[in-house]
Amino acid sequence: MGRKKSSRKRPATQPTTFVIDENDNIGTGDADNDFAYLDNSFVNERNLDLLVDTENVQHIILGRTGSGKTALIKKLSSGNVNYILLDPASLSLNYIYKSTIIQYFDEIEAPVKQLFEFLWIHIFTVEILRHHLSISDKSGGFLTLSRFLARFRSNSSYSRAKNYVDQFGDKFWQEVDENVQELISRVDARAEAKFGINKDFLNLRASGGANTSEQERRELNRKATELISGQQFAELDHLRKIIREEFSQKMQKKFFILIDRLDENWVDDKLRYILLRSLIEAARKFVHIPNLKICIAIRSDLYRKMNEETNDLYSQADKEKQYVINIRWTEELLEDLIDARIKSRFREKYRNKKVSLRDLLPSHTIDGEDSFSFIVNRTFGRPRDLVNVINLCLSLSRGKAVLTQEVIRKAVNENSYNSFKYLCDEWKSIYPNLKDYLELLKKKKDHLKFEDISNDQIDHFALNSATRDDKKKGPLHDSSVAHSEGKVPIYILKQKVLYHLYLVGVIGFKTDSFTAFRWVNTDREPALFEEFQSAEKLQIHKAVHLALGISP
Structure with missing residues (x-):
């Protein structure tokens, strides 16, 4: 898939003194279950160094499923005892959707991003101070906070920061989920006092007994940002400035807030993307505090979806480039990773023997490719992919000392269906209907052009896409509807469909005969649709050849 053949040579042949048995594997490729391999087989040191460096502003970890985001978070935490791991599922953020005012503002599509941003900043501030000052109970917590603030009496932010602590300081000892509920309850109370919105009002509306005029809707939209007063925002910001001064001291140890598992069911889908956008913008406000870093691991597809849903696909993505670590794996790094796991596994079995990846691989090429390159080029090039294939090879090689060409072919073929x-x-x-996209490629040649996808196929795709219900709408639903109404030419819709297959990594393209194929997994940034439209040739990724019945 456009990768160079490995230049590494098989080590000199040594006597066969080991054998593969039924228990041999190199882990799961899942950082949650790979504790031993995480310690002795971690190879992504460059990205780890970027994260550990609190003077480096890169703190958003982007990568596909199985690319090593969680491994980075776990490796960082294992080397730094001064950290907080915020599990989104434990934050009670679904409590937000039970909020009277949030339900109502969602109904009238009022802006709530400012409220959510304030919520995240509040969470970060409370957690930093709670752990930094070892606040664990109500009786001593407020006194500890007061003594801490007293050290900054000469700071211009002191009085306003103290006002915020006077309002919320008696709750700092609580766990983070309790603080979330406390803050939302206060917002509800403020909404009832300011707008007269409570559960009785919502029940009346639900029964058809109350309606909101367009003029009232506009007024409530305007007032939505007043739920959190400008004064509270300012006071919280001054408390953040006090934290900055505290963490600027020379002897201050590094402190990390680590956030992972954002792709799991931690909040209602209606709130997920606006909460994610608010999280990222809130974390950015802490970027320039010395010795402190908020690290956020997020799947690339979820990040893109968030930007689409919050209308920030290009504006915010461009601004955030400087804060992002894109996890990308070269063939050399992948070989280092698998080699380290092989050595670790066989070191446990044969204390005095060294067994490497190249000891197991056949010395000859497979279809003209280096044996490891052959495997890599038939996966999507992520650690989990390679771990899965090598484990399949090992399971098919019981009683043997090497992985034969036949075994490797069987393993990559089975992995094609898994992929x-x-x-x-x-x-x-x-893409809830991704199978419809992939169906267009079935039984095609691995190299093709736009015209190799027939107009009938696109018409059929458009009909299916346009008639799906709301929960299964894909990104091309509107284009499909427009095509059925004669507003989008079929060749444009075809290009869009294939472009989205490029974005998920299934298709590569080249715009002339002199350059290599471009793949989203190896591009520094995904190509724009306008670039893709100029493609002369397309190629279907070998990882899905067998599953799609692709012929060479």
């Missing part, structure tokens, strides 16, 4: 299934699962939040 198809994992691909649909990985992208289901954005």
Whole structure:
């Protein structure tokens, strides 16, 4: 898939003194279950160094499923005892959707991003101070906070920061989920006092007994940002400035807030993307505090979907480039990773023997490719992919000392079906109908052009896409509807469909005969649609060839 053949040579042949047995594997590729391998087989040191460096502003970890985001978070936490791991599922953020005012503002589409941003900043501030000052109980917590603030009496932010602590300081000892509920309850109370909105009002509306005029809707939209007063925002900001001064001291240890698992069911889908956008913008406000870093791991597809849903696809993505670490794996790094796991596994079995990846691989090429390159080029080039294939090879090689060409072919063929299934699962939040896209490629040649996808196929795709219900709408629903109404030419819709297959990694393209194929997994940034439209040739990724019945 456009990768260079490995230049590494097989080590000199040594006597066969080991054998593969039924228990041999190199882990799961899942950082949650790979504790031993995480310690002795971690190779992504460059990205880890960027995260650990609190003077480096890069703190958003982007990568596909199985690319090593969680491994980075776990490796960082294992080397730094001064950290907080914020599990989104434990924050009680679904409590937000039970809020009277949030339900109402969602109904009238009022802006609530400012409220959510304030919520995240409040969470970060409380957690930083609670852990930094070892606040664990109500009786001593407020006194500890007061003594801490007293050290900054000469700071211009002191009085306003103290006002905020006077309002919320008696709750700082609580766990983070309790603080979330406390803050939302206060917002509800403020909404009832300011707007007269309570559960009785919502029940009346639900029964048809109250309506909101367009003029009232505009007025409530305007007032939505007043739920959190400008004064509270300012006071919280001054408390953040006090934290900055505290963490600027020379002897201050590094402190990390780590956030992972944002792709799991931690909040109602109606709030997920606006909460994610608010989280990222809130974390950015802490970027320039010395010795402190808020690290956020997020799937690339979820990040893109968030930007689409919050209308920030290009504006925010461009601004945030400087804060992002894109996890990308070269073939060399992948070989280092698998080699380290092989050595670790066989070191446990044969204390005095060294067994490397190249000891197991056949010395000859497979279809003209280096044996490891052959494997890599038939996966999507992520650690989990390679771990799965090598484990399949080991399971098919019991009683042997090497992985034969036949075994490797069987393993990559079986993995092709797995890749198809994992691909649909990985992208289901954005492409609930991804199988319809992939269906267009079945039984095609691995190299093709736009015209190799027939107009009848696109018409059929458009009909299916346009008639799906709301929960299964994909990104091309509107274009499909427009095509059925004669507003989008069929060749444009065809290009859009294939472009989205490029975005999920299934198709590569080249715009002339002199350059290599471009793949989203190896591009520094995804190509724009306008670039893709100039493609002369397309190529279907070998990882899904067998599953799609692709012929060379």
